[in-house]
Amino acid sequence: MxxxxxxxxxxxxxxxxxxxxxxxxxxxxxxxxxxxxxxxxxxxxxxxxxxxxxxxxxxxxxxxxxxxxxxxxxxxxxxxxxxxQPVNKFAPEKSEHFYRIAVSDYGESALMPLVLAKLREMAPHISIDIMAPSDVSSHDVEQGFVDFVINRFDELPQSFYQTLLWRDNFKCVFAADNTIANNFDFDSYMEAQHIWVSKTGMGVDVGVNPDDVQRLGWVDAALNCIDKKRHISVFTRHYQAALQMVEVSEMIVTLPSKAAQLQKHNPNLVFVPPPFGIPPLELTMAWSPLLHFNPAHQWLRRLVADVAHEHADTSIRPNFEHRTNRELEEATVSP
Missing domain, CATH: 1.10.10.10 (Winged helix-like DNA-binding domain superfamily/Winged helix DNA-binding domain)
Incomplete structure (x- = not known):
């Protein structure tokens, strides 16, 4: 040709x-x-x-x-x-770049305040539009309309790049005057009513199916492994709302430790480890290959990853790297 x-x-x-x-x-x-x-x-x-x-x-x-x-x-x-791509280096201290990112409630509460503190110091003139994952679709991210998404994902398109930001353990939280505080163990946990809080992936969610245990997330999947199922009375997507609800009720919420720490100074709440094993939650950043080599995007992506890694739990520190889903899949079948 x-x-x-x-x-x-x-x-x-x-x-x-x-x-x-x-x-x-x-x-x-x-x-x-x-x-x-x-x-x-x-x-x-x-x-x-x-x-x-x-x-x-x-x-x-x-x-x-x-x-x-x-x-x-x-x-x-x-x-x-x-x-x-222009060879000029990105100058964050002078940039007025506008970023659009989608972050889960958990990531927005636990990670973004740390990121924004760094941004105000290093790039005071940039602007960020923080959206919920339900505001965007995989198509929006793939086409570069959104710089990146921070969430936990069950699956991602093959072309996406991704990096693991941190792993987080879980905490059970309930009111200090909750009767369970006097005898908190596995049996009392299973007898209690619970608040479920989670959201994975991207796009508008049509609602939760309480019988679809595997899609309910880490906590319920762990219980299912030992043939147990808890009684969930309230489903929400917001960690702060869940913490406020347990403070005025007899319910329990089991949520990532970094989300629980948002209320760690609240004397009306009790924070204890779950009475059974739950695999760590993984917080991931994903982005389009169309933006992978963009200098402004690279700079913010590196800053977010650095901040997350700095505050990661060293006892469950992940192996940080960014690869496409296609590369990850090939790595699992390569000798």
């Missing part, structure tokens, strides 16, 4: 067309007219000698050739972006 006849802008158009599966939506995303996008698709079909997208009763569908091309086109654009 004569590369002189290949327009790189066509690869950008192809990437968006295969993602949106609509000429109209692709044109809107790139800010061009629909006829211009239709012409780009015509040129792409000539270039690859394949229709790429075909109309069906369910809308436009990619051909087999298009499905094969999609990851290669995405990787090509990532490499091009890396090549054309």
């Amino acid at each position: 004569n590369l002189h006849g290949v327009d790189l802008n066509l690869m950008v158009a192809l990437n968006v067309l295969l993602r949106e599966k609509s000429v109209t939506r692709a044109a809107e995303f790139l800010g061009i007219t629909q006829p211009a996008m239709s012409n780009a698709l015509k040129r792409l079909r000539q270039l690859f000698d394949d229709p790429l997208l075909v109309r069906t009763s369910e809308g436009m569908k990619p051909t087999e050739r298009a499905q094969h091309l999609e990851p290669h086109v995405r990787d090509l654009l990532i490499q091009v972006e890396q090549v054309v």
Whole structure:
């Protein structure tokens, strides 16, 4: 193939067309007219000698050739972006960069105050929009609309980069005047009513299924391993709300230690280790390969990781690294 006849802008158009599966939506995303996008698709079909997208009763569908091309086109654009990145170093003390990040309630409460203290010292002019993971989708992150997401994840798209920020043990919290305070053990724990607090992944959650134990998280999965199931009376996604509720009730909340520490000076609450083993919770930062080589993004990502690692529990300190899910999967099958 004569590369002189290949327009790189066509690869950008192809990437968006295969993602949106609509000429109209692709044109809107790139800010061009629909006829211009239709012409780009015509040129792409000539270039690859394949229709790429075909109309069906369910809308436009990619051909087999298009499905094969999609990851290669995405990787090509990532490499091009890396090549054309400016060589100037990011100057945080002068930058007025605007970041958009999605952070779970746990991460926002336990980690972000530490990060913001560092930011005010090192980059006083930048701005941050802190969103909830339910405000964004995997698609938003993959396309770089969100700089990164901090949460605990059951699964992530293969293309995402990720790094483990810290691991955290659990604490049981209840009111000091709760009758369980006089005899806290496994039996009294199981007889009590509980507040569940958690949220994994991204996107809008349709609600909790109390019978789907594996999706309820660390605590209930650990109980399920010993054929036990606790009685959950309240489901919430906010740690501060859960701590406030146990203070005025006979209920117990079992939550990560760093979240429990938000109320560690409250004399009305008792903090004790769970009466059974629970694997540590993992807080992870994930981001799009499209932003991986962006200097401003790299700087903030490194700062967040450094702050998290500095405050990680040394007794359960993880092996910190950032890799894509694809690399992690390959590492598990490599000799």
